Amino acid sequence: VKLTDFGLTRRAGTLVKKRARSLPTCPPEIWEMLSMEGYSVETGSDGWQVGMLVFIGLTARFPWEKADITDPHFNEFMDWQKRKTTRTPKEFKRFSPRLLRLFRRLLEQKPKNRYEVSEVNKYYDDRWLMNRSPRTSKVAEMYDSSMQTSGHSGLSSGTSAATAAGGNTRLLSPHDASGGGSHSRKNSWTNKSREATPSPIN
Numbered sequence: 001v002k003l004t005d006f007g008l009t010r011r012a013g014t015l016v017k018k019r020a021r022s023l024p025t026c027p028p029e030i031w032e033m034l035s036m037e038g039y040s041v042e043t044g045s046d047g048w049q050v051g052m053l054v055f056i057g058l059t060a061r062f063p064w065e066k067a068d069i070t071d072p073h074f075n076e077f078m079d080w081q082k083r084k085t086t087r088t089p090k091e092f093k094r095f096s097p098r099l100l101r102l103f104r105r106l107l108e109q110k111p112k113n114r115y116e117v118s119e120v121n122k123y124y125d126d127r128w129l130m131n132r133s134p135r136t137s138k139v140a141e142m143y144d145s146s147m148q149t150s151g152h153s154g155l156s157s158g159t160s161a162a163t164a165a166g167g168n169t170r171l172l173s174p175h176d177a178s179g180g181g182s183h184s185r186k187n188s189w190t191n192k193s194r195e196a197t198p199s200p201i202n
Helices: 044-059 072-081 097-106 118-121 134-149
Strands: 015-017 038-040
Touching: 044 097, 044 118, 072 097
Parallel strands: none
Antiparallel strands: 015 038
C-alpha cells in the first residue's frame, strides 16, 4: 500500500466538512451526513478505507455504489456482517474464509468497532482468494513482471493477495466459476459501471 496525496489527510480529532461529492469508498458515517456538514476526523475511517482498498485491488470494482441503506448491495453485506444471514454476499463469494473475516471487521458499520489498520498485519500470510480467474491471473502476471523488472523476487511483506505457494496459488473461489466481475449494473457515481477506475478528487 502506497500512501499519497497527504494534502487531504487530517489529524484525528480535526473538524472538517463533508465534500459535496462522496466517493463509493466513503464509510457509512460520511454518507449519512449532509453536504458541507461538519464532523470530527476519526481513525475508524482509515480501517474502512483499507478494507475498500483491498476489495478494489482484488476485483477492480466497487462492492457497492454507496455505503447507504438505499443501496441493495450494501444492505446485503450489512445483513451478513451483522450475522442476520449466513449467506455470503454475491460480491464476496470469491474470497477465502480468512479474508471474509477481515472484511467483516474492517467494514464494520460502527467506527468504534472496526479493526485498526495495523490488524491487517495478522492476515498477510493468509490465502485471500481461491481459484485464479483470467482477470486475476493477468493482474498476477503484471505484478510478477514488475517485480522482476525492479529486481525484487517474490512478494513484499505488504502484499498477500497472491501469496507465493510454489507458483500454484489458487485465487478465486469455486462460486466464481464464470471468471467473476463482469457485471454491468449502472453506477450513479460514474454513470458507467461499478468498475473502479482512477478519478481525480476535486
